Amino acid sequence: MKNIVLGILAHVDAGKTTLTESMLYLSGAIRKYGRVDHGDAFLDYNNQERDRGITIFSKQAVFEYNDCKITLIDTPGHVDFSTEMERTLQVLDYAILVINGLDGVQAHSETIWHLLKHYQIPTFVFVNKMDISLKDKHELIEDLKKNFSEQCYDFDNLDTDFFENVALNNENLLDYYLKHQTLEDNMLVDEIAKRNIFPVYFGSALKMSGIEHFLDQFTKYIATKEYPEDFGARVYKISHDDQGNRLTHLKITGGLLKVKSLINKDEKVDQIRIYSGNKFTTVDKIEAGNVCAIKGFKNIQAGQGLGFEKDEISPVLSSYMDYRIILPDNCDQHKMLANLQLLAQEDPQLHIVYDSSSQEIHIQLMGAIQIEVLKNIIKERFNIDVDFDFGRILYKETILEPVEGVGHYEPLRHYSEVHLLLEPGPKDSGLQFALNCKEEQLPINYQHLVLTHLQEKEHLGVLTGSPITDMKITLVAGKAHQKHTEGGDFREATYRALRQGLKMTKSVLLEPYFAFSLEIPAESLSKAIYDIELMNGEFKIKDQTADKVILSGKAPVSKIQNYQNEVISYTKGKGRLIYRLDGYQPCQEQDKIIEQINYDSEADLNNPTGSVFCSHGAGFNVSWDEVPKYMHIPYQTKKAAKPVVTNYREERYQDEDEELEAIFTKTYGPLKHRGESSHKAKPLIKEPVYKPKPECILVDGYNVIHAWPELKELVKDNLDAARFRLMDLMCNYQGYKKCILILVFDAYKVKNNLGTSEKYHNIYVVYTKEAQTADMYIERTTHELASKYNITVVTSDALEQLIVLGQGAKRISSRELYLEATRLDQEKLEEYRRKQPKGHDYLLADIKKYNSNQGE
Incomplete structure (x- = not known):
C-alpha cells in the first residue's frame, strides 16, 4: 500500500x-x-x-x-x-x-x-x-x-x-x-x-x-518515499488538547518511534496519537513516513529536528507588523507573559517580546483577522480581554560592507575575546553562521559555544534597534584563559563583537515590501501610476484591454497597506488590489524613520557595543571605536574596517526623469531638491525682496491635438503632421509667453522605450518611456517642481486637473489654450500691421530694387 x-x-x-x-x-x-x-x-x-x-x-x-x-x-x-x-x-x-x-x-x-x-x-x-x-x-x-x-x-x-x-x-x-x-x-x-x-x-x-x-x-501518479533505518523526525507544530496537555506534532522521517522512548536524553514519549479531525487513536509505535502527535515532550519546539534531522529550518514568511498588547488594569503582567509564551510555542512567528524599559509586551502579527482571532483565543484559554494598539512596521537592518568585529570581556577573574567576520548576504537569506578559527588558537568546545551564543537570541542593529538579517557571521579568532574563563564570558564577548562590528561598518535599514496586482478601469491608469510612484513603488502593465488594465509590481508595506480603500474610491468600486509579502528591501525614507524611532545604540545597556578590559586588577569599559587599540588578537582579515559615521544616509533615489531637470538647469541653473538644506551662512537682509518664480507650462500633447479643430482634422490623415503642427504652434506661443514650455507626448505603449527629451526650436518635447503616460509625467513633474516654479498644466482631463490643482499648479483646458493662442496670434498680427508705414507695398519695392540692380 x-x-x-x-x-x-x-x-x-x-x-x-x-x-x-x-x-x-x-x-x-x-x-x-x-x-x-x-x-x-x-x-x-x-x-x-x-x-x-x-x-x-x-x-x-x-x-x-x-x-x-x-x-x-x-x-x-x-x-x-x-x-x-x-x-x-x-x-x-x-x-x-x-x-x-x-x-x-x-x-x-x-x-x-x-x-x-x-x-x-x-x-x-x-x-x-x-x-x-x-x-x-x-x-x-x-x-x-x-x-x-x-x-x-x-x-x-x-x-x-x-x-x-x-x-x-x-x-x-x-x-x-x-x-x-x-x-x-x-x-x-x-x-x-x-x-x-x-x-x-x-x-x-x-x-x-x-x-x-x-x-x-x-x-x-504518486509514489511512496524510501526512508532510512536510523531514527529521524521533523516537528512542525505545537498544540494543546482540551485538557491542556501539550502535544508535539511531527513526521517520522526515519526509523521507528515507540512509546516510553527517550528523545534528547530527557524528553519522554508518554503517548503517540494519530489524529483524524478532532478525534484520535493511540498506538504503541509509529514508522517512518507517518505523522503523529506526541504527548509528553516539554521543551521540543516547532521547526526542530530530532534524531539525524538538522535543527530548525528558517521560515520564508514572517510577520511584518509589531503591536503592543494592552492588558486590563487588574491583569498580572508577568503571568500574562507566561500565558502568551504558550501561544508562541504553538506559533513561533508571534514572537512575544517583553520590553523591560517600558514594561510593555509586544507581539508580531500579519493582519487584522489574525488580531481578532488571537483576542478570542486569549479570552477562551485564559479568560482575559486584551486589546492591541496600532501596529508599526517591523524594520530590519543589514550591512553593506564586510567588517571584523571584536568583543572582549575581562572583568576581574573573567576572560574571553572573540573576532567575528560580518559579511553582507543575499536578499532574504537571513542569518548564516560559520566557523573558520584554528583549534590551536581556540579549542573547538569554545568555538561551538560562540556558535550557540550567535544562534540563541535575536541580535539588534545599531540604526533603529531592529533585528539584523541577510548576513553571514563567521568566527575567525578567539582566545580563552585556562584559569579565568567562565561559561558566560564567551556570551558577553560574542554579543559585543557582533555589535562592535555593526558600529564599524555601514548599515542600511530594510523595510517590508508587498508584491501587488492592481486591476482597474482603463481610465484610472494615470491615477494608479501616479499613486504607485508616490509610494516609491515599481510596476509593469501586465495586461491591458480597451476597458481594463492590470498592473503588477511591488511597493513598501508602509505605503500600500491601506491603499485598497482609495482604489475602491477612485474606481467607483470597479478596482481590485491583491498583494502578498515579498521580502525586505532598502528603506526609501531611512533618515526619516531613524529620526522617528530615535534609537540610541550607546544607551542600550542590554546590547552593549563596547568591551571590558582589565588593568591593574580592575575592569574598565572601552567604547566600540577604541576597542582595536586594546584588543589582544590582531585582525584576521586583510581589510579591517575603519570607524564610519553611524547615521548612515542611503544614497538618494534619483528622479527617473533626469532629462526634465536638465531642461531647468540649462535655463535657470542647478535645481535645489526638496529636503536639502544649505549650511552656508546667509547674509542679513534688512527688507524682504520678492522674486517672482519663473513660469513653466506643461502641455499634454495628444489631449490638445484631439481638442483643437485644426489638429483634430489633421490627425485623421497623418498623426505626425498633427504632432509637428502642434509643436510649431507651441513655439509661437512660447515666444509670446517667454516661459519654459514642455510638450509631452504619450509613448508608454512602445515596448522597451526609454523615453526621450529634445529641444525643438525654443520649446522642449518629451516622449514618455514605456509604462509612463503623459499624465503621470506631468503629475510627477508638478509634484517635484511646484515649490520652485509657477506651473501651468494644459489638459482637458478632469481628474488630471484635480490632481495638479492639489499640487499647487494652475490648470487650463486644451480649449482655453486654443482660444488664448488664437487671441495672441491675432493681437500680434494687428500690432505688426499698426507698426508698418501706410501705403507701402513691400513686394513692389523689392521688384523695383531688383530691376534697379539689374540696370547698374
Whole structure:
C-alpha cells in the first residue's frame, strides 16, 4: 500500500476545504458530506473557523483510497495565517494546490507556489469552481503556465505534444519516446516526484464534479518515499488538547518511534496519537513516513529536528507588523507573559517580546483577522480581554560592507575575546553562521559555544534597534584563559563583537515590501501610476484591454497597506488590489524613520557595543571605536574596517526623469531638491525682496491635438503632421509667453522605450518611456517642481486637473489654450500691421530694387 503525507493549499475562498470534504466523503472516511457555509465541514471544527468560514489552524485527516493510505493536512488559506501553512510544508510528500476557476492565479497562490518550490514538494493543481467559471480550460492552463511553470499540463489531454515535451526532460525519456511514441505511467510518476511536470485537473468540489476522477488519477501518479533505518523526525507544530496537555506534532522521517522512548536524553514519549479531525487513536509505535502527535515532550519546539534531522529550518514568511498588547488594569503582567509564551510555542512567528524599559509586551502579527482571532483565543484559554494598539512596521537592518568585529570581556577573574567576520548576504537569506578559527588558537568546545551564543537570541542593529538579517557571521579568532574563563564570558564577548562590528561598518535599514496586482478601469491608469510612484513603488502593465488594465509590481508595506480603500474610491468600486509579502528591501525614507524611532545604540545597556578590559586588577569599559587599540588578537582579515559615521544616509533615489531637470538647469541653473538644506551662512537682509518664480507650462500633447479643430482634422490623415503642427504652434506661443514650455507626448505603449527629451526650436518635447503616460509625467513633474516654479498644466482631463490643482499648479483646458493662442496670434498680427508705414507695398519695392540692380 502506498503511504504519503499530503497537504492541500490554496488562496482563501478557492474551495480548498470543500475539496477536502469531497475527497473524505468519496473515500468513505466520513459518512456525511459537510459544507463550509453550513458550518459542518469535518476539519473546520473550531468555533472561530465555523463562524468565519475560513481555515485558521492546520489539521489532519486519514483516509484510504485505491490501495493508498493518505494523511491529509488541511492548511489555512488566508494570508494572515500563512506562517501556519508554511510550517506544514516541512513534512509533506505531495501537495494539491487549489486554484479558483473564477479568478485564476491570485497573489497568494503565487506565494504558495514559491514556497512549494522552496521546499521542493511535488505538486498537483486542481482548478475548482469550473461549474461557474467564465474561463475555459485553455485560458486557465495558459494562466498557470505564465504564473507558475511551463510544465503545467492538462492531464486529461495527454496527446503527442505532451509526451514530446516531457520526453525532452532527459535523454532516457527521449530515447524511449522515439522508440515507442509514448511514455509509461511509472515515468510520469518519476517526473512528477522530481517536480519536472505538474499535473492539472478541473472540476467543482461543491458539485462533486470531477473529484472521483481526480482521486483516481492522483493515487495513480504518486509514489511512496524510501526512508532510512536510523531514527529521524521533523516537528512542525505545537498544540494543546482540551485538557491542556501539550502535544508535539511531527513526521517520522526515519526509523521507528515507540512509546516510553527517550528523545534528547530527557524528553519522554508518554503517548503517540494519530489524529483524524478532532478525534484520535493511540498506538504503541509509529514508522517512518507517518505523522503523529506526541504527548509528553516539554521543551521540543516547532521547526526542530530530532534524531539525524538538522535543527530548525528558517521560515520564508514572517510577520511584518509589531503591536503592543494592552492588558486590563487588574491583569498580572508577568503571568500574562507566561500565558502568551504558550501561544508562541504553538506559533513561533508571534514572537512575544517583553520590553523591560517600558514594561510593555509586544507581539508580531500579519493582519487584522489574525488580531481578532488571537483576542478570542486569549479570552477562551485564559479568560482575559486584551486589546492591541496600532501596529508599526517591523524594520530590519543589514550591512553593506564586510567588517571584523571584536568583543572582549575581562572583568576581574573573567576572560574571553572573540573576532567575528560580518559579511553582507543575499536578499532574504537571513542569518548564516560559520566557523573558520584554528583549534590551536581556540579549542573547538569554545568555538561551538560562540556558535550557540550567535544562534540563541535575536541580535539588534545599531540604526533603529531592529533585528539584523541577510548576513553571514563567521568566527575567525578567539582566545580563552585556562584559569579565568567562565561559561558566560564567551556570551558577553560574542554579543559585543557582533555589535562592535555593526558600529564599524555601514548599515542600511530594510523595510517590508508587498508584491501587488492592481486591476482597474482603463481610465484610472494615470491615477494608479501616479499613486504607485508616490509610494516609491515599481510596476509593469501586465495586461491591458480597451476597458481594463492590470498592473503588477511591488511597493513598501508602509505605503500600500491601506491603499485598497482609495482604489475602491477612485474606481467607483470597479478596482481590485491583491498583494502578498515579498521580502525586505532598502528603506526609501531611512533618515526619516531613524529620526522617528530615535534609537540610541550607546544607551542600550542590554546590547552593549563596547568591551571590558582589565588593568591593574580592575575592569574598565572601552567604547566600540577604541576597542582595536586594546584588543589582544590582531585582525584576521586583510581589510579591517575603519570607524564610519553611524547615521548612515542611503544614497538618494534619483528622479527617473533626469532629462526634465536638465531642461531647468540649462535655463535657470542647478535645481535645489526638496529636503536639502544649505549650511552656508546667509547674509542679513534688512527688507524682504520678492522674486517672482519663473513660469513653466506643461502641455499634454495628444489631449490638445484631439481638442483643437485644426489638429483634430489633421490627425485623421497623418498623426505626425498633427504632432509637428502642434509643436510649431507651441513655439509661437512660447515666444509670446517667454516661459519654459514642455510638450509631452504619450509613448508608454512602445515596448522597451526609454523615453526621450529634445529641444525643438525654443520649446522642449518629451516622449514618455514605456509604462509612463503623459499624465503621470506631468503629475510627477508638478509634484517635484511646484515649490520652485509657477506651473501651468494644459489638459482637458478632469481628474488630471484635480490632481495638479492639489499640487499647487494652475490648470487650463486644451480649449482655453486654443482660444488664448488664437487671441495672441491675432493681437500680434494687428500690432505688426499698426507698426508698418501706410501705403507701402513691400513686394513692389523689392521688384523695383531688383530691376534697379539689374540696370547698374
